[in-house]
Amino acid sequence: MSWLYLVLAGLLEIVWAIGLKYTEGFSRLVPSLVTLAAMVGSFYLLSAALRTLPIGTAYGVWVGIGTVGTAIAGVVLFHETVTPLKLVSIILVVAGIAGLKLSTAA
Template identity: 75%
Template sequence: MNWLLLFVAGLLEVVWAVGLKHTAGFTRLMPSLLTLGAMGASFYFLSAALRTLPLGTAYAVWVGIGAVGTSIAGIILFHEAVTPLKLVSLVLVIAGIMGLKLASAA
């Protein structure tokens, strides 16, 4: 269950990272409120997952999900460049996330 909470926290990190792009420096009300809500929810789910998951593993997985998800969102939503090196790097981050999950006793 805590891995599911951590996954949701990571997805919400993607939501708030993308939301930051739409806030215009927190000058637009609705995007700002949605971004702040996603931030709060992401931190809440991360803290709930930390009840039983090791801190280093959980934090690294949370950041990894956010980094990969935000990179993919940037490619899809904002037409950011896709290069072979970027794709290989994303695959390596995903492999690291999977390795941390497999190495965790929780």
């Protein structure tokens, strides 16, 4: 169950990271509320996952999911450029996430 919590926490991290763009400095109410709710949910689920997962693994996976998801969302939603270096970097982060998962028994 901890891994499910961690993946959901990572997905909510993507939501709040993208949400920050839409809040316009927390001057827009609805995007700000969605962003804050996603932040609270993400941290809650991360803390639930940390009951059984090692902090280094859980935090690394959480940040990795957020990083990869936000980079992809930036390309899709905001038409950010895709370069070969960006693609290789995303692949390396995914490889790191997989490595952390494989190295943890829980």
